[in-house]
Amino acid sequence: MRDQIDKYIGKLLADRSAIPGAIAIAAQDDVLIAQGSPELAKLAGDTLSRLNSLALVAARPSLPFAEFLIARAGKGETFILPQDTETRTFLHDIPFLRREDLAGDPAPELARLLGSRKGVIVEGVGIIAVGAITVEQAFINYSSVFHSTFVKYLQDLLTDGFKLPGEREAFESFRKQWLKPLSAEGLEFVDAISLDKEEILLEIERVGRYTVERGLVDSFFGNISACAGDLIYISQTAASLDELKGCIDPVPTDNSSTTGITASSELLAHRKIFEETGARVILHGHPKFAVIMSMLCDKKKECAIKDCWKECPHVRDLGGTPVVAGEIGAGGLAKRVPPVIGASGSAIVYGHGVFTLGRDGFGEAFRTMVEVENFCREEYFRLLKA
């Protein structure tokens, strides 16, 4: 248990989603342990001991966006409702507690809220997320809340602008200091991958690590595949992109075996993309600016469709990359992405993420994803200024 706690505190530091010195994780086996910054560790332990769950992360996010969302929320509101896929699929909504709701010991109230949601924001404290059966799960839920609040705050800025004292300054510092330039520079790729199993596995593992190390995606969200003759090698469902060793399934293209039942939920999309484009590799992740920009549509006012994320029939465009709607897994994404991805080698799914291709190897797919995200980033800041 302790090694798990250390590991995920390390991950929260490495992906810079939490502030060093303001991270705690609690876990319970037959005894409860809580590690990390003392005050948060106490809160984490007190809250977890009231829950029939295994782990809990309490950390102060490295960006004040979740706090701003609370401060910007109307009186009487008790939760925020981001529009991205993570929220829609897994979080449903994100409840929050304001500072003034915190009189006395916050643990009972937190436990009550976490009794029906995976993550909660507490003003002045941070994001508290629970993991029903593993520490990793608590980490994933923290990451989801971090991701979703990031996306929602930046979206809200585009429509409503800055409203609070200090908001603009904080945002400037986010832009200048927190955000790092994205690039593929200095990374090594196999130019044209062979059909060799070992080489393919190693290359998938390596590229997975790159996507996280370079800050392109958060570790948990995405999937990677390579096509080799009659097999598709694809990362497993619920696998972390930076830890793919042992988590890649070989799936026969003719479905003659079902060992790939553990493969990514996007297997169908990957398979169709290979069929449609003849590419060798596919990279999929949820870079944040692409997610934000994909949800901007200038026809929102007049459009009769309300559930854009799954029903929008249009192919929109972001700097040459097609944007389509469609839900994950057996939802519509697997139908809408394959026909449009071939031309540019990239496609964005509404509120969800980016798919890119490599005709010979992962270098092309990785660089394309960097370009797409960089374009969306610039485009976002351009719009914000305008």
Add this chain to the structure above:
Amino acid sequence: MYGWTGKLLHVDLTSGTCERREIPTEILHAYLGGRGLGVRLMRDYFRLDPFDPQMPLIFAVGPLCGTNSPTAARLACVSRSPLTGTIYDCSAGGRFAWRLKGAGLDVVFVTGKSATPVVLAIDGDRAEILAAGELWGKGVKETVAALKGRGSVTAIGPAGENGVLFANIMMGEGNSIGRGGLGAVMGGKLLKAVTVQGEGVTGVADRERFDAARADVMRLFRASPVIFGELGIAEYGTPALVDLMAQRRMAPTENFKSTFFAQSANYSGPAIRKECGAKKEGCYGCPIQCKKASAKGEPLPEYETVNHFGALNGISDLHAIVRANTLCNELGLDTISAAATLSAFGEARGRFPDPVEVDRLLTDMAFRRGDGELLCQGSRRVAEALGKPGLSMSVKSLELPAYDPRGAYGMALAYVTSNRGGCHLRAYPISHEILRKPVPTDRFSFSGKARIIKIAEDVNAAVDSLVACKFAFFGATLEEYGELLSAVTGVEYGPESLKAIGERIYLTERFYNCANGFSMKDDLLPERFYSEPGSAGEGIEIPPLDRARFQEELQKYYRIRGLSPDGTFDDASLLEKLP
């Protein structure tokens, strides 16, 4: 009242009376329905012998049944198992549960023993006990066909009539109330079948909230590779697991002597589809439709069944396996226990049965003749009678299903902590240890497993009380089902409050078992798993389980559960403190 009907049909077969009674609302809120409600209703009877005429046989639906909540047209059947001696419940789908709810009932509570074979016929408000006449002695198919005009049918076959300790109660549409021998309890009462007709609708308190929650559930189903993925159970049924378990080297083979069967591809999901023209079937209104039937409409075997009539008995012929499955369904035998008992018998005598012998022995079991007289008692009693008790691969006399515990340590622990004996469905750790849902755990580690198993047992006790299907939880969670339940009933439930209900149910069951003499000495895996390795391959080693580490984790589990080091209760008044 929304969701529940609040009504119980009390049937006394001794006096031949049927009477509608009220169920206290407080009990419904605290135990939901299905397994929880049935277990609660056993409080005054759990010490009775399973074949005591007063032993109740309880059919209970849940508050979601009758709404279009995904996978919720199910019921639980609860009694005491003659095979294991434990409290027993089994969840089953089909159309029967839906009709029962439509007849305005949450529970049918059958007690007493008829003097002659009878059928219980429920039609809306009316219920009557009819002479079974010619039907006694008949197979399941014929019985169901004869009663079709009376609505949905659940019936026993010859196995139940003859008291086979692992006789099933068969639901007309190919589902079954399996494993623990509740078919024999029903047979002991001389109750051949129950029919039900009902058109009532289940009230939903908040329709808009319900629709939103249902959409959330469906989205998660679509996002789950195990459910709606192209290699998932909607496509291939549970035999989708055959290839996976072979690759993971944990497919029980030749009475668990090894864990890999080279011919298993003969009965994999894709092979069954190709050979039998499998088409989708399933429980009433279920969007998943994980059951498969042949082109002729014959139900095809589940994963456990293909493995146990296949690898476990060294049989590679798919058609022989399908035949054995069909025969079990017709005779009303549990496929897992029947096949595992044959396997233990086979190892004990030094030869596993071939397909022809399987057919003969299954029939002999159901009619208790020849070797069947011994075999009908299940593997523990067979192995003991043959002087080789170590060859029964069972826990608390319930034959283990098709997940070798040496290949998944959470599963090893869950087999022994299950309140109904060696069953995979109580904590279902295969979900995370193998299928990576909701998140993966390390299958070769005990770390954290005691807590994980405890939590999962609580979750699943709640799921079995809703009653929803376990497979739904390869995608959805109690978060969404709590929403459905709140929307249907108008009473607020969430994951934590549902887990608290699950914990109450689990503790009640364990309390009953302990009162009947169960303790740590029964929380035991067969010796083989601690001393013999499984089959290595593809870079995977399957060493024997580490007994000390296993015991250590079991003690942790007892502590987390608040039990004594002996696995029993210090507090004799536990039940009085529960609603």
